[in-house]
Amino acid sequence: MTKRINTHELLKEYHSRRGYPEIAKYAASLTGELGNDPEQILEAVEKKFGKDTSPAYRDVPVPIATFGKVGALIPKNAYDQMEVCARIPPAIRAALMPDAHKGYGLPIGGVIETENAISPGYIGFDISCMVMLSVYDIPPNAFISRRKMFADYLKASTKFGVGLEFDSPRKHAVMDNEQWNIAPKVKALQYLANRQLGTSGGGNHFADIVLISRIRANVSPEFLPMDHRVKRIGLLTHSGSRGTGHKLATHYTKMAENETKATTRNVPKGHGWLRMDTDAGKEYWEVMQLMGEYALANHEIIHSTFARSSGLQVAGTIFNRHNYAWLNSKGNYVHRKGATPAHKDEIGLIPGTSGSPSYLTSGLGNPEALFSSAHGAGRPYSRTEAKRVHSEAKFKKHMEDKNISYHGVASDETIQAYKDIEDVMAIQDGLLINRVARLEPQVVIMGGRADDGD
Template sequence: MRNIKEDVTASGEIIALVENEIDYAIYGEEYIEEGARKQMDIAMKLPVSVAGALMPDAHQGYGLPIGGVLATRNAIIPYGVGVDIGCRMALSIFDIPGENYFGNEAKYKRELIAHTKFGAGQSFKGDERAEHAVLDSNEFGATRFLKGLFDKAYGQLGTSGGGNHFAEWGIIEFAERDEILNIEKGRYVALLTHSGSRGFGATVANHYTKLAKEPCRLPKEAENLAYLDLNSEAGMEYWIAMNLAGDYASACHEVIHERLTKAIGAEVLAKVENHHNFAWKETLNGEELIVHRKGATPAGKGVMGIIPGSMTAPGFLVRGKGEVNALYSASHGAGRQMSRKKAFENITREEMKAVLKAHDVMLIGAGLDEAPGAYKDINKVMAAQTELVNVVARFEPKMVRMADDGSRED
């Protein structure tokens, strides 16, 4: 039986944390900062926590650390999902040999700029607006709150946010034929995108975090882990809103990929995508639990995902091994080794340009906070999770577009 320690303040009773926290698996422990470990330790003391894991790209965030995976019993934590609900990766592999990229950079640059829009709050106007079946979802009428977000969602459909969101052309290499994807050994031009549910998802996250904090009063160090009972009205509303935000994030990627595929006149050989800020109902040890993956890639047995590096480091197309100790998860990227503030203080524009030149990468936009040096070594991160995923192919970024206005939505 878990030992509960009562914690009461003058303002009233606070939900007690558990004294004997549950053990959890840590991958790449030597690469994980103390702040992320402490946040995960606190999360494991929640009365609703059942199991957890920390990925090798983990770093400190709000509430649950980025790179944290947490399974709870009948409870959903809005900040355990993250502010950018449904933030995800999407990869399209084209029927274009990798060598075709070289000598055609001007075309790829022109179309990338023409068919993407970046920055917090950015939206399309009038005839620029995209159409997609997600806009017809009945869930937009489920609550007055969601109805009020429809216009924002419509305008931002097919746009990307600020911070670490990107759209990039690159070359993906298969060292051998992949039977499941039906792709031959070789190098192909590919499009990789990273973004989420934009202002719609952020508004949902902040609204329901505020609602969660009213009945779920936790000690100060745990207050951003406030949770909603899934049987409560607010809990059911959040679950509907979160899933709609996930569908919306997927639709945003679909719009971008369809527009760019048409622009370059290509056929898609295969497309792979995955959420990494979301919660799922999954069975663990015979019990249905809510598995939060905040900055973690689903890696169930045979499940495909994309783990990017930085703007100059490789990304990896992977297939999950279904490791139960990791709660069927893997890292969602390289992870930050330097905060945004420290990156601005320690990296110069000249240093960033030199790294880009050395790797033959063209950059459109992005601030120093997204410089390659701000991120961990993706090769070390991948080496720390060989138990979790098999590498299927390696993606090399060649042309990267990010927000250039300093906005942040990650």
């Protein structure tokens, strides 16, 4: 008995075509007339419906630069995921940072350059997730003697937890930005954004008081004492665009999926994009920038509230985004999802974990890395596995040994849940960045359950 031909498999080049059900029905009807001759069936389908000339998912990925050994520091599934990203038609080149691990769409620690296209999924569900550091003109011993008081001031400066809002919304000029009127979906979320202004969320978002020691002298920032023996206290925060950013990312990621499915063949789910010569692409670009300003406003409110309540004088503040896209000098779009911009002499912040140091860095402008560096320690395995292998006794002992005061650190957010930050930094030293200062956690405040979208 002759096996009936699988017309769905035969028509894979037509799967993304509008009206595919009609094409499939027609092809199935031909099996009785033409038998099981695939070439004759395809010829008849092409004659009736025309040849599909839309761009297709690449057979071979564009070049991927890796900074760390795949299968060791970089999990194999993160590299495999990057290969999928590197096969979309707009892709030009890609890179994986040493903190890379699997995420949704683009891996965390992934960087990809695209032509005339932006992918909301490659930027991530927490649009403009970022870090900010404020340095205070206070000697460490003055802080240590009043650590609990400063910790209480910090707790009162923001709110941690999924979906939390302020009963009396905080004020910031970002809420008057005209870009809230760019689309009905954006306008509808302005109220939520206002209620969550100055909150921090959950998961890996944090507010840490850190002890800062300079490593490299005679480089920016100038407001940090050049003498490595002169230490300072700082506030390091990590959060993004909150529930508003997540809802908008979900909306535009779905839009990109639909647009891509209608124009390009065989692209896997989660890898859609918007062309930048379309209204949809231009709209998302504006929305991304609005969420960038909104995320920055959240940090500014937290930092200004803490400084005001504590009475500390701010010597200087720096920040960088690590879930964002930038237009480069070639007119292409560089997506960084969990990666820090590291152009020549560009100051960056690479957080460690709740129980390990973070670093202030100076970029070396490595073009192979798409002028990027890591954004943190990165995960060696999933949140689920981190919870499974967590040892509360080991965690508590580590924090006590390091004399770190902590609150709200979930079992999938301890030092055990991450790669060793020193291994991640060692890969980058002299290649992607130089270390400028070491930031040792003294007070760590987090929000428990994850809400970072990846």
